[in-house]
Amino acid sequence: MRRIFLLFGILACCAFTQVNETEQDLCGMKNTSFKVGESFSLTIFYSVAGIYVNAGTAEISTTLGHFDNRPVYRISCEGRSNSSYDWIFKVRDHYESYIDTATMQSLKFIRQIHEGGYKKRENVVFNRETNTAITDKGVFKTPPCVQDVVSAVFNARNIDFNKYRPDDKIPFKMFLGNEVYNLYIRYLGKEKITTRLGTFHAIKFKPLLIKGEMFKGGEKMTVWVSDDADHLPLRIESPIVVGTVKVDMTGYKNLRYPLTSRID
Numbered sequence: 001m002r003r004i005f006l007l008f009g010i011l012a013c014c015a016f017t018q019v020n021e022t023e024q025d026l027c028g029m030k031n032t033s034f035k036v037g038e039s040f041s042l043t044i045f046y047s048v049a050g051i052y053v054n055a056g057t058a059e060i061s062t063t064l065g066h067f068d069n070r071p072v073y074r075i076s077c078e079g080r081s082n083s084s085y086d087w088i089f090k091v092r093d094h095y096e097s098y099i100d101t102a103t104m105q106s107l108k109f110i111r112q113i114h115e116g117g118y119k120k121r122e123n124v125v126f127n128r129e130t131n132t133a134i135t136d137k138g139v140f141k142t143p144p145c146v147q148d149v150v151s152a153v154f155n156a157r158n159i160d161f162n163k164y165r166p167d168d169k170i171p172f173k174m175f176l177g178n179e180v181y182n183l184y185i186r187y188l189g190k191e192k193i194t195t196r197l198g199t200f201h202a203i204k205f206k207p208l209l210i211k212g213e214m215f216k217g218g219e220k221m222t223v224w225v226s227d228d229a230d231h232l233p234l235r236i237e238s239p240i241v242v243g244t245v246k247v248d249m250t251g252y253k254n255l256r257y258p259l260t261s262r263i264d
Contacts, residue, residue, distance in 0.1 A: 027145040029104045033157040033231045033256065036064045036073070040232060040252040043196075048243040056081040056091060058247075065098065067107050072098040075150050091115050097150035103128075104155055109148035109175075124148065124175065133175050142180055146173045157231040161187060161203050170205075183207070185223075192263070193224050195235055195248050199263040201227040202234055226261040 039061040046055040058079040065074040079093040093115065098108040111122040125134045126142070133140045147155060152172050159170065166189040174181045188204040202224040221238035225231045232255070236247040252259070
C-alpha cells in the first residue's frame with residue numbers, strides 16, 4: 001500500500017530521458033478543462049494472483065481561494081486506505097496545491113503523509129519572480145514553470161493532445177522533496193476503455209517510472225484520461241513490486257463540460 005495515493009500524482013514517478021521542442025508549450029497554459037466546484041473520486045484496487053481487492057480511495061476537489069493577494073485554484077487531494085486494510089497498512093495522505101488562476105503556476109504546495117509508521121510534512125512556497133522554492137529546509141533554485149505534484153496533473157489536463165502524434169514525449173519540470181525533477185509522459189494515442197463507470201473514448205499515455213520502493217522501473221504504468229474537454233483520469237494501471245495496482249475513477253461532480261467521451 002505504500003505511496004498508493006501517489007498514483008494520482010503519477011507524474012512525480014517519472015524519469016527524464018530527453019527534452020523536445022514541445023516543452024515551452026506547457027508554460028503559460030490557460031485553464032480550459034476544469035472549474036471551481038469540480039470534484040471526482042478514485043478507487044484503488046490491489047491485485048495479487050489476479051484477484052483485485054478494493055484497498056483505498058482518493059477524493060479530489062477544487063475551490064477558489066487567495067494566496068499572496070492572488071486568486072488561486074485550491075486543489076485538495078485526500079487519500080486513505082479502507083478501514084479493512086488499516087490493520088495491514090494505514091494510509092491517510094493529504095495533498096494541497098494553490099494554483100494561480102491567471103498563470104496556472106503553483107504558488108504553494110502542502111503534502112502531509114501518514115503511511116503506516118511513516119509520517120512526513122512538506123510545505124513549499126514558490127516565488128515566481130525569483131524562481132525559487134522556500135521550504136523548511138531552505139531556499140532552492142527552480143526553473144521557470146516548475147510545478148508541484150498536483151499542479152502538474154491539473155496542468156496536464158489542459159494539454160491539447162491533438163497536437164501530438166503517438167510516441168511523442170511531453171516533458172514537465174517538478175519540485176518535490178527539495179529537488180527538481182525533469183520528467184515526461186509518452187503519448188500513445190486514443191482508444192476505447194471500459195471502467196466501472198462505463199465505456200469511454202480515452203487518451204492513453206505512459207510515464208517512465210523510476211525504479212523504487214513500490215514501482216518497477218521503465219514504462220510500465222499506463223494512464224487513460226477522457227477524450228473530451230474535461231480530460232478526467234479514467235484509469236491508471238501499473239505492476240508494482242508485488243502484484244498490480246489499478247486506480248479507477250468512480251464518481252464525479254460539477255464538471256466544466258458534459259462528459260461527452262462516455263459512450264454508455
